Amino acid sequence: MEKLYFVDPRAEVLDPDRWYQPSLSLVNKLGKLIEESGIMDIVSAGDIVAVKTHFGDSGTTRTLRSVFIRKVVEKVKEAGGKPFVTETTGLGMTRPRNTALGKLMIAEENGYTQQTLAAPILIADGLLGFDSVRVEINGKYLKEVHVAKAIAECDAVICCTHFKLHMQAGIGGSIKNVGVGCTSKQSKYDVHIADYPKILKERCTKCNKCVEVCPSNAIKNFEVDKSKCVKCNGCLEVCEYRAVRVNWLSGKDVSDRIVECAKGVLTVNNNFAYINFLLDITPHCDCHPYSDVPVVRDIGILAGEDIVAIDSASLDLYLKELKTGYIPQQKFWEWTDPIGMLDYAEELKLGTRKYEIVRL
Ligand code: SF4
Ligand code: SF4
Incomplete structure (x- = not known):
């Protein structure tokens, strides 16, 4: 049973006579979550630490706010690590998001800069998106995975994921952030x-x-x-x-390949901890150049060290919230199989689907 830690975004009023209560800020709750979950134990003094996130595309409006990433960076520094914030290029060669230069401009446009994040930004798969470490895997579909070089070379990764729905994987959680987001173009193509x-x-x-x-x-x-x-x-x-x-490819063909890519990444570097932000849960991935309205209310933030457990818990919390009928919406895209993806990740021994949530 894997332990996961959780904070709720709802600002319960601790003292009705006091309006100034910074502890109710979700950014401060994130700080508490990081401290009490112990996820920074993966960082040793002097480690180079990747804080992996997604900058969105030009026009995306519901990616993770930079203040959350800045808080993670702050905690990496407190643990003695040397953080950089990172992302990889997209599949293709001509759109801005497909090269490091374009991606950095998108990051700036969407509010992610060295100043807002308090750490340098590095595109993990290099200028054109081919800088990678090739690893052989014996997958059902894939025989090799190209791991983004900076992810392969760094000492630890704090994987910060905007949990949302996804047109091919069903859900875009940590498995997708690792299997797609931590690989270079060749593996994105293979997915x-x-x-x-x-x-x-x-x-x-x-x-x-x-x-x-x-x-x-x-x-x-x-x-x-x-x-x-x-x-x-x-x-x-x-x-x-x-x-x-x-x-x-589509649906399960894609999500199983994502799992195999995640296996490749974690074979090269397995010093990962995960934070899933169940906020602004949109129907699409952040690589779309727009953001639709969220399909449920903001749920909270989960932290842990098991990639399968954290995505399983995120999916369960999402499905539970969906029942409240905040916005009537399909569960996930009908041709996708997110539960099958989690089962396959467990079968490949990436983690466990059994978890326990500790609410802070
Ligand atoms: S997909 Fe292959 S053939 Fe097409 S542009 Fe890229 S490298 Fe060239
Ligand atoms: S394949 Fe398309 S891009 Fe290439 S030469 Fe023919 S028409 Fe032009």
């Missing part, structure tokens, strides 16, 4: 797409755009050379004639 891209000769106008965007010169005579392709999806992004075709 979402089966096989290499193909160019349809009958549609191709030979405009050359795919050749120009390809980072590995893998396109010769308007054919993809699989031995050179590094799986960036840039060719699909730039083709205006729908001549580049890929085999997109």
Whole structure:
């Protein structure tokens, strides 16, 4: 039975005669959660510590507020660690979110800077999103995972996850933040797409755009050379004639691959602790360039050291809250299987689905 710690965002009035009660702030409750959960025990003096989060895209409005990440950074420093805040590039080559430079501009636009976070920001998979450590795994789907280099090299990771729904994984929790968010482009491609891209000769106008965007010169005579392709999806992004075709995956095919990628990440670096923020639970992932309204009321923040337990508890708390009927909404996207994802994560020994919640 894995112990998880929980704080509630509701500002119960401790003393009705006093309006100034900073202890009721969720930021301060987060500080207490970090202290009492003991998650900073994974940090030793002098450790380089990644505080992994998601900066959203240009237009996303419900990502984790920077004050929460700043509080985590503060606690890493108190534990003697040297924190940096990190995120990886997105799949593709041309949108701002797909390179480190664009991602840093998005971070600034959404309020994440060295000044607001009190720590430097580093894009973990490098300038174009290929800086990684390759690890072999013997998965049902994947044989290798490309772990973002800064995640592989740092001493500890405090994984800060905005828990929300997800169109392919069902839920976007810690497993997704690790399996997708801590890998480089090649593994993001493997999670979402089966096989290499193909160019349809009958549609191709030979405009050359795919050749120009390809980072590995893998396109010769308007054919993809699989031995050179590094799986960036840039060719699909730039083709205006729908001549580049890929085999997109969905639902359980994606969520099981995410679990296998998480296994790869944790094989390279298993010194992780997790904080799931069950706040602003939107129907979509933060990589969308917008945020829909939350589907339930804010639930709270969970902390612990077991990736499967924390996502299992988050899902259960969400389903319980859903029953209150705050906003009538489907449970999760109908073609997804978040419970199957958690079962597969347990089967791969990433953690346990059995947990106990300690309410602070
Ligand atoms: S971008 Fe599309 S149309 Fe242009 S050369 Fe490549 S496959 Fe052909
Ligand atoms: S051929 Fe491969 S490496 Fe080249 S742009 Fe397409 S996906 Fe990227």
